[in-house]
Amino acid sequence: MRNLTVSLCLSLCACSTTGAAQNAPYVLQPGHMDLEIGPDGNTVIFDAPDGLVVVDSGRHAAHAQAILDHAETITGKPVATLVNSHWHLDHTTGNRDILARFPQAGLVATGAMEAALAGFLARSRTAAVERLADPTLPADARARTQRTLAALDDRAAMVPANPVLADGPLELGGRTFIVHVAPAAATEADLWLIAPDEGLAVVGDLVVAQVPFFDTGCEDGWRRALDAIAAEQWTTLVPGHGEPMTRADFTRWRSAFDSWLDCAAGKAEASGCAEGWMANAAGFYAEDERENVRYLAEAYVAEVLRASADQRMAYCVTAAAADPA
Numbered sequence: 001m002r003n004l005t006v007s008l009c010l011s012l013c014a015c016s017t018t019g020a021a022q023n024a025p026y027v028l029q030p031g032h033m034d035l036e037i038g039p040d041g042n043t044v045i046f047d048a049p050d051g052l053v054v055v056d057s058g059r060h061a062a063h064a065q066a067i068l069d070h071a072e073t074i075t076g077k078p079v080a081t082l083v084n085s086h087w088h089l090d091h092t093t094g095n096r097d098i099l100a101r102f103p104q105a106g107l108v109a110t111g112a113m114e115a116a117l118a119g120f121l122a123r124s125r126t127a128a129v130e131r132l133a134d135p136t137l138p139a140d141a142r143a144r145t146q147r148t149l150a151a152l153d154d155r156a157a158m159v160p161a162n163p164v165l166a167d168g169p170l171e172l173g174g175r176t177f178i179v180h181v182a183p184a185a186a187t188e189a190d191l192w193l194i195a196p197d198e199g200l201a202v203v204g205d206l207v208v209a210q211v212p213f214f215d216t217g218c219e220d221g222w223r224r225a226l227d228a229i230a231a232e233q234w235t236t237l238v239p240g241h242g243e244p245m246t247r248a249d250f251t252r253w254r255s256a257f258d259s260w261l262d263c264a265a266g267k268a269e270a271s272g273c274a275e276g277w278m279a280n281a282a283g284f285y286a287e288d289e290r291e292n293v294r295y296l297a298e299a300y301v302a303e304v305l306r307a308s309a310d311q312r313m314a315y316c317v318t319a320a321a322a323d324p325a
């Protein structure tokens with residue numbers, strides 16, 4: 001059920017038209033939406049004294065190539081540091097492309113990938129192997145599946161040597177970012193950061209504009225993470241998918257998030273919770289995403305948020321362990 005849902009959720013993404021600009025302090029390489037092949041998450045590229053700091057690497061080869069083009073053709077600077085906000089493959093599959101070209105770049109992430117490779121992603125790997133055994137698999141789908149498999153088998157490009165464990169200032173590429181770790185939120189441990197000079201918050205899938213991707217999420221930890229984001233100093237927030245947000249946008253999105261979770265915790269029909277999301281989050285999804293967003297907003301309530309306590313706790317363990325209460 002989770003695998004079915006994640007494959008559906010990861011088929012959604014926003015398209016932004018934000019363009020790359022030479023010498024800009026940061027550039028948004030927007031995610032790409034394709035309902036057939038799955039999305040890429042947003043990538044943010046910072047200019048730094050030692051090179052580029054790249055946050056998230058997307059899923060598809062074209063997304064990774066756009067990052068490499070920005071480095072090699074537009075700025076002529078190497079990637080000094082690659083950051084992963086979380087382990088989902090629409091944010092990490094391109095790691096190996098970037099690290100193959102810039103092997104000196106450091107990988108900065110939480111330690112959650114390790115457990116994901118042994119759990120959720122081990123099941124993804126099994127599914128990929130089974131798919132490749134099907135002789136009728138079309139060539140383009142085969143190439144994408146082989147790309148996924150190669151990423152899953154490249155531990156050095158996925159697992160950081162020194163995981164980020166705690167909040168605090170962190171020097172990346174020769175400039176200082178404020179890094180936060182959110183336990184048991186969208187994944188077992190999400191990383192998000194503030195770029196103080198730009199007043200920018202880059203938060204990965206702690207904010208997905210269209211609808212929170214709850215496949216590996218934990219309600220309480222996620223709410224705490226959003227509290228922490230609200231408490232930080234920033235003026236623009238880049239979500240994991242969708243357009244950048246102002247503080248007012250974020251506040252409205254947060255309100256929709258809370259209402260939706262409150263509905264899921266109550267006795268209303270899942271379809272009613274989805275209707276509430278559609279109304280409260282209007283403007284955060286495109287018209288041509290409406291049908292899929294509504295489906296996901298209902299399916300997450302029915303299949304994930306109202307799953308058995310055991311299933312829910314699978315993603316809330318870190319938060320429970322970290323909770324002093």
Ligand SMILES: [Zn+2]
Nearest residue numbers: 041090205240
């Ligand atoms: Zn994502």
